[in-house]
Amino acid sequence: MKKVLQYILISVLVFGNIPSASAQFGKQKKADALYNSFSFVKAIDVYKEMLANNYNADYAKRRLADCYSMLRDPENAAVYYADVVKQEKVDPEYYLNYAMALRALKKYDESKIWISKYKETGVIDSRVQKIMEDENFITNIYQIKQQYFSKTVPFNSELSDFGATEKNNVITFASSRDKGVGIKRTYSWNSQPFLELFQLTRNGDSFSEPEKLKGDVNTRFHEGQVSFSKDGKTLYFTRNNFTDHKKGKDAQGTSNLKIYRATLDKDNKWTNIKELPFNNANYSVGHPSLSADGKTLYFASDMPGGFGKSDIYKVSVDGESFGTPVNLGNKVNTEGNELFPFVHSDGNLFFSSDGLLGLGQLDIFTTILDEEGNIQEIINLGMPVNSSMDDFSFFLNDSGETGFIASNREGGMGDDDIYGFDRVPLFSIKGTVTDAINKMPIQDAKIVIKDKDGNQIADLVTDAKGKYSINVDRETTYTLEASHPKYMAEPSKIGDTRNSKGKTFVIVDFELDPVQDVDVLAGVNIENIYFDFDKYNIRYDASVELNKVADLMLITYPTMAIEIASHTDSRGSFKYNEALSVRRANSTHDYLISRGVDPKRIKKYEGFGEYNLVNDCKDGADCSEAAHQLNRRSIFKVLKMQ
Numbered sequence: 001m002k003k004v005l006q007y008i009l010i011s012v013l014v015f016g017n018i019p020s021a022s023a024q025f026g027k028q029k030k031a032d033a034l035y036n037s038f039s040f041v042k043a044i045d046v047y048k049e050m051l052a053n054n055y056n057a058d059y060a061k062r063r064l065a066d067c068y069s070m071l072r073d074p075e076n077a078a079v080y081y082a083d084v085v086k087q088e089k090v091d092p093e094y095y096l097n098y099a100m101a102l103r104a105l106k107k108y109d110e111s112k113i114w115i116s117k118y119k120e121t122g123v124i125d126s127r128v129q130k131i132m133e134d135e136n137f138i139t140n141i142y143q144i145k146q147q148y149f150s151k152t153v154p155f156n157s158e159l160s161d162f163g164a165t166e167k168n169n170v171i172t173f174a175s176s177r178d179k180g181v182g183i184k185r186t187y188s189w190n191s192q193p194f195l196e197l198f199q200l201t202r203n204g205d206s207f208s209e210p211e212k213l214k215g216d217v218n219t220r221f222h223e224g225q226v227s228f229s230k231d232g233k234t235l236y237f238t239r240n241n242f243t244d245h246k247k248g249k250d251a252q253g254t255s256n257l258k259i260y261r262a263t264l265d266k267d268n269k270w271t272n273i274k275e276l277p278f279n280n281a282n283y284s285v286g287h288p289s290l291s292a293d294g295k296t297l298y299f300a301s302d303m304p305g306g307f308g309k310s311d312i313y314k315v316s317v318d319g320e321s322f323g324t325p326v327n328l329g330n331k332v333n334t335e336g337n338e339l340f341p342f343v344h345s346d347g348n349l350f351f352s353s354d355g356l357l358g359l360g361q362l363d364i365f366t367t368i369l370d371e372e373g374n375i376q377e378i379i380n381l382g383m384p385v386n387s388s389m390d391d392f393s394f395f396l397n398d399s400g401e402t403g404f405i406a407s408n409r410e411g412g413m414g415d416d417d418i419y420g421f422d423r424v425p426l427f428s429i430k431g432t433v434t435d436a437i438n439k440m441p442i443q444d445a446k447i448v449i450k451d452k453d454g455n456q457i458a459d460l461v462t463d464a465k466g467k468y469s470i471n472v473d474r475e476t477t478y479t480l481e482a483s484h485p486k487y488m489a490e491p492s493k494i495g496d497t498r499n500s501k502g503k504t505f506v507i508v509d510f511e512l513d514p515v516q517d518v519d520v521l522a523g524v525n526i527e528n529i530y531f532d533f534d535k536y537n538i539r540y541d542a543s544v545e546l547n548k549v550a551d552l553m554l555i556t557y558p559t560m561a562i563e564i565a566s567h568t569d570s571r572g573s574f575k576y577n578e579a580l581s582v583r584r585a586n587s588t589h590d591y592l593i594s595r596g597v598d599p600k601r602i603k604k605y606e607g608f609g610e611y612n613l614v615n616d617c618k619d620g621a622d623c624s625e626a627a628h629q630l631n632r633r634s635i636f637k638v639l640k641m642q
Helices: 002-016 018-036 040-052 057-070 074-084 093-106 108-120 127-135 137-142 540-556 576-594 623-631
Strands: 147-150 159-168 171-175 197-203 224-229 234-240 257-264 270-275 285-290 296-301 311-318 337-345 349-353 363-369 375-380 391-396 402-407 417-423 427-435 446-450 456-461 467-472 477-483 493-496 505-507 510-514 561-564 602-607 631-641
Touching: 002 197, 018 040, 018 057, 018 093, 040 057, 057 093, 057 159, 093 108, 108 127, 127 147, 159 224, 159 391, 159 402, 197 224, 234 285, 285 602, 296 337, 311 337, 337 391, 349 391, 363 402, 427 477, 456 467, 477 510, 540 576, 561 576, 576 602
Parallel strands: 159 417, 224 285, 257 285, 285 337, 427 505, 427 510, 561 602
Antiparallel strands: 147 417, 159 171, 171 197, 224 234, 234 257, 257 270, 285 296, 296 311, 337 349, 349 363, 363 375, 391 402, 402 417, 427 467, 446 456, 446 477, 477 493, 561 631
């Protein structure tokens, strides 16, 4: 009887749990379906039920962390990520996700711990590299001279508002406020009403009540970020895949974003809606921004072949025709999200990114262009434009004095809020340093800037084109000095920033006279010598250059002394490359000795490995063989002539 009772008890315990386990399995299936359909708010409730019942708890925690991350809620995401990263055999991506959530909470030191753990897994990620390389970023970003001054606007709602642009005192923006709709339809991602486009009129500091755009732009689904043509008669806008009153989906049932174009009719209604030809049902294309000349359209997309989750692209526009989209490359795009491009009338591009070095989640960046319009540098706009939360949809008026951003930072009225700003452009002193004889630019010339009392406030060097630029205060004077070891100093010059209203810079150029016979090698046009990958033998083209050096030392300047410095590209370990560069220095030295040069006149011959790259071809960079070749070199320095 005792055994029978035990069997009955075990049977009750085991089989009694079957309905409960089945129910929990059903909950997980439901939660996953909600998650996969981007219904994150509803999915959270179901995953929390699983966690309360201790059913597949580790999995539930991972999904809860991901849900809150997708909802841009780092505070709640961090709570679950903190448990997830302790799980066994967890995907290393969670280390990075946790680190980014901590950055959004301004816990920068703690964030670095998990970034380091992510890097230790062996993953190659430019986002991590940027954070690890710039330890002083947070300190520096707080010290950036303030150029933007934020202010609230009176037309935010308790829901999501963003994407404000202004043309002819009319402000257009996207909002979930859904006023005037009898039956409110909500978006499953965040349980808010679908976005629609609104307009209002500005009159000084007063604003009219927002009204929906007239015409055929707004539908039952999302409409978002817009851009107008210069004449204001063509509108590019973002919308879910919805054409001819039919909702389009990809193979997974997702209605991705597309860009559409509308024209303004005589009744001031937006009609003639057409989708752009490079849209695709299988990925999103959105956030259009049209250049001032109407010939280039910038946009964001997660189309295949990009660098990360979402990249910035551009496409040529010729009337009704469009070219092939071009990715802006890895100076702009990262493994993360690059979104909301905005091209100003002066050609500068602004965009949001969570992959470039920022204060937290999405930050707003701008590009620095050279004279040919090529992107040279990316700059974080700093505070108050950026915060530790999402900052996006940057807009700046043509005069560069006012604009809008959107953010979900603390202190707002709703979810995403629109903020206005006034901009006081920084003033810069810039110029070019050239050789007085041949008028060629002088690289690495030192520029020293002193205030009106003679105190040094800054020093910098010129770039490869002999150019320099530095931001300074307005309405004062500065003294500038230019120098270079191979040139005679020129008398100091005055940089006057007084009466600078309406201006953004003053030019101060220098011409320096060369010191005689300082750079003999440059005078006879001797180039660096180069090596094949993983080799240190002297190639034929290198022997030609080395013969020139030997002839100079043996015939023309019999007392000349030199140094040799040899280098490698970034491929291979640091230790291996150091050894390889030493072998290259030795072979360069030995070749000159074989030509009859006295060893005592080669004062040094050293290898520097990959520490002095001449370009951005670091580990993990996508570089051509020609670019890597530039780093595999021996260079010469003249120490004395007699």
